[in-house]
Amino acid sequence: MEWRIDAGGQTLALATSGGIPEVIYWGATLPAAEDLSQLAAAGLNDITGGMLDRLPTLSLSPEPGRAFQGQPGHLLAEADGTPLNPAFSFTHADEAAGHLALHVRGDGIILSHHITAQPTGVLTMKTTLTADRPIRVHWLAAPVLPAPQTGQMIDVHGKWTREFHLTHTNWSPGIRLREARTGRSGHEHPPYLILAEAGCSNAQGTAAALHYAWSGGHRMVAEELPDGRRQIQFGAPIGAETEAGTHFETADLIAAHSTTGLNGIAAAFQHDIRDRVVQWPNSTRPRPVHYNCWEAVYFRHSLPELAEIATRAAALGAERFVLDDGWFGGQRNGRDDDTTSLGDWTMDRRKWPEGLHPLIAHIHSLGMTFGLWFEPEMVNPDSDLFRAHPDWMLGPRDQTTGRHQMVLDLANPAVRDNLFAQVSAILTEYPIDYIKWDHNRLLPVVDTAQTHGIYDLLSRLRTAHPQVEIESCASGGGRIDAGILAHTHRVWLSDSNDALERLRMQHDAALFLPAAITGSHVGPRHCHTSGRELSMSFRAWVAAQRHIGFEMDLRELTEAEALTLARVTAWWKANRDWTMSGTIHRLDAADPAVTAEIQIAQDGNRFVLFAGQAETSAQILPRPLALTALDPEARYRVALLNPEDAPRQSRGPNALKSAPLTLSGRALMTRGLLLPVAWPATMWVVEGRKLDD
Incomplete structure (x- = not known):
């Protein structure tokens, strides 16, 4: 039995042969006519030496009682602490427009995985567990997803006054375990993960990303099994469910996929937070300038x-x-x-x-x-x-x-x-x-x-x-x-x-x-x-x-x-x-001393470039800065808003210091812009407007 659910530019396909369903595909949107049974068959692995005679499924919640060699998706016990390892069997699926719920049962427990295609282009996924008696849940993962076979993990680390810095980690056999136990999302390990495939940059390449929508800390497991398969799990920290009960559920795991680099991930998450997650008192009210x-x-x-x-x-x-x-x-x-x-x-x-x-x-x-x-x-x-x-x-x-x-x-x-x-x-x-x-x-x-x-x-x-x-x-x-x-x-x-x-x-x-x-x-x-x-x-x-x-x-x-x-x-x-209301796209600056982004209006007719000179460059003159996400065939008028910030060492005929330029989107995205020489702690601001032909 197979299913698929599509959101934005991504498809999630699943299948079961009688147990807990597993993800057979998570990636760019598949053709409408894709044969899911053939897709499931194409994912069947061989068996060789040093293995059991049957490969345990990497399911939406890998079962500790099914000889699975990796981190299980749930750890349960009776109310008195006796370990509980139900053998789950698939019962039924509930399907509706944009929503899929898959249910399994074992030993008086119903485990359900809910997947929803949101209008913002992300998928939200949640696991629920209902028991016919009070039980204890030591660990319950949101629906477990496979990870790509190339590339890196990118997650977030920080401390007070130095938040949101990216950590790049290569895959290797075993577990990268991140557990935030401070009772809040935390400066240290906010609940985000990007799976960037080989060759992915801000503006190009393939990436997937996850955001666990929970404020009380989280546990993330990124595991490469001995057989080479990779899994990602998110949930509350181990032991965070302190009482026995009959109903438990994870928070939503928000998933995005991009074939346009990290910026595709950024666009999906930015739009989802602003347009779905946040419930504005008055969405038409302009954002006011603060004084604190x-x-x-x-x-x-x-x-x-x-x-x-x-x-x-x-x-x-x-x-x-x-x-x-x-x-x-x-x-x-x-x-x-x-x-x-x-x-x-x-x-x-x-x-x-x-x-x-x-x-x-x-x-x-x-x-x-x-x-x-x-x-x-x-x-x-x-x-x-x-x-x-x-x-x-x-x-x-x-x-x-x-x-x-x-x-x-x-x-x-x-x-x-x-x-x-x-x-x-x-x-x-x-x-x-x-x-x-x-x-x-x-x-x-x-x-x-x-x-x-x-x-x-x-x-x-x-x-x-x-x-x-x-x-x-x-x-x-x-x-x-x-x-x-x-x-x-x-x-x-x-x-x-x-x-x-x-x-x-x-x-x-x-x-x-x-x-x-x-x-x-x-x-x-x-x-x-x-x-x-x-x-x-x-x-x-x-x-x-x-x-x-x-x-x-x-x-x-x-x-x-x-x-x-x-x-x-x-x-x-x-x-x-x-x-x-626009979208922030990070730029792949050729000069590592420059931190740059472009903010583009929803209709694509306007943009603003922010190029921050964070430190002294290694070379004498600025390197060209290539923009992204513009219409290659359109013509844009670009103007430097703050030429007065040029230092006295900026003595040459840089065009933007004196007058606007008109360039095609293709030129701006390939050759790029040459900005004036800048001291460290200078921000160049360039406005762009699409011209009517």
């Missing part, structure tokens, strides 16, 4: 000072003012540092005797909306909430604190009710259109119930306050995945506002994240996380690559810096209608 006060005042809140800063922010083009940490407190303490008050979401009347009404009224008079910082999942031991409910803490009483805080047990309905009431009361009293929702501590235990709890709390708040936008921040980029983005609308990619760090982070994160949800702020002249000093032009243009904002004491700006920031912001606002 954190790196201006930290915990030092003063109405006159913040009002002055808000006035300057509005003059520079900001449209939303976000008041960060430090506005709240309990009966005993206010929030003057990070050691107290988390859990006490009431106004600190020492700082705000009239509440936030005077500040918000001033912000509204400037034409801006208002946003507010929360960290509801956490509690300080020095807080009224903790003193009243020490039993609400997650994990052992003698655990080590993190940033002077503990985690609240969101599996407890009373905890969720309390947090909902506190946060909702603030959102009801004040006209707030945005929450910066932070998460600054690793969890002391791994438990899927905690993640289900935060999803439930966010859903309740979204229902009660449907026009409020929410940003996911977790020590910066510690919780960025499609699971949290189904409940939020923006991510804070990193706590680093260093534009050089951001240039590379944003470049790599574009493989998975669209510009519209990726927050990027213009930071202080002297960066608070790296100590570097960078020009305003570079800082502003790096922020303009994504959802732009400012995060600095605006009173430090020189007149020239303010003019530059206002000009870049005005450009971003004038173009956001198409840049925030």
Whole structure:
């Protein structure tokens, strides 16, 4: 028995001979007339020495009781801990337009694999398990997929202030195991994997990719079996299901396939996140320019000072003012540092005797909306909430604190009710259109119930306050995945506002994240996380690559810096209608010192090239920069927006410094553009418009 399901440019074909079905093909779209029985027959392996007399199936959930030599797709036990190895048999398939569910049964357990073709061109896959009695699930993988026989694995690694860096790993016999056990997606191992075949680059070649849509940590197994077959598994960490039960399910595993290089993967994931996963309060509303006060005042809140800063922010083009940490407190303490008050979401009347009404009224008079910082999942031991409910803490009483805080047990309905009431009361009293929702501590235990709890709390708040936008921040980029983005609308990619760090982070994160949800702020002249000093032009243009904002004491700006920031912001606002709905394509720069991308409008009629000079080049002059994804037969007018950023060493007749050029898409994609000489920490910005012939 065989099936196929198609989405975008990919086909997934499956077959069974009576047991758990297996994937017989995952790749570029097959012809409509493809004979799936012949495809299944073509995948039958030989038998040779050193093997069993029958090759165990690499199924959607490889069975530990069927002599499978690799990592099994499930590890089950009776409620008392006795190992449980059902022999599953296929029962039936449910087929509907764009959806396939395959069911097997064994020993009172039904294992089902659900596959859906999404209109955005990705496939989503999920495993569910239902038992006729309470059992324990130590491990349950989403539908298991084969991996290609050539190329590399590319996954993501990072740390605080250095998120989203790519790790390239060659295949070898055995397992590459990645397990994120911090209770959140994590800076260290976000739940992404790209399988790039040999010869794949940004702009050409074949690749497949997976994104596990879960915010509570994950386990990934990439295994090459002794017989040479390769499998990929994703699921929650081992032991994350802490209670016996009768129903379990994985999160969605999102799958994309590309024959146009890594950019095909990027386009699929960007569109899927922006157009399917994120549930916008108002999808027609332009993305507003942010101002966040954190790196201006930290915990030092003063109405006159913040009002002055808000006035300057509005003059520079900001449209939303976000008041960060430090506005709240309990009966005993206010929030003057990070050691107290988390859990006490009431106004600190020492700082705000009239509440936030005077500040918000001033912000509204400037034409801006208002946003507010929360960290509801956490509690300080020095807080009224903790003193009243020490039993609400997650994990052992003698655990080590993190940033002077503990985690609240969101599996407890009373905890969720309390947090909902506190946060909702603030959102009801004040006209707030945005929450910066932070998460600054690793969890002391791994438990899927905690993640289900935060999803439930966010859903309740979204229902009660449907026009409020929410940003996911977790020590910066510690919780960025499609699971949290189904409940939020923006991510804070990193706590680093260093534009050089951001240039590379944003470049790599574009493989998975669209510009519209990726927050990027213009930071202080002297960066608070790296100590570097960078020009305003570079800082502003790096922020303009994504959802732009400012995060600095605006009173430090020189007149020239303010003019530059206002000009870049005005450009971003004038173009956001198409840049925030367009597609980011990474460029294969011939010069490794250059990090470059092109953002193309949905209709293909406009683009903007961002070429960041990250360091000194090895050669004297810039190498040509070939663009991608343009119409080869069309003619484009290209213009350099910031020729004034050329250094004094740029003395030659580079054409773009003085006038626009008109070139074909083919010329731009083959010979490419020659940009002026640049110092490190320079961003060249080139606009392109397709001409009518």
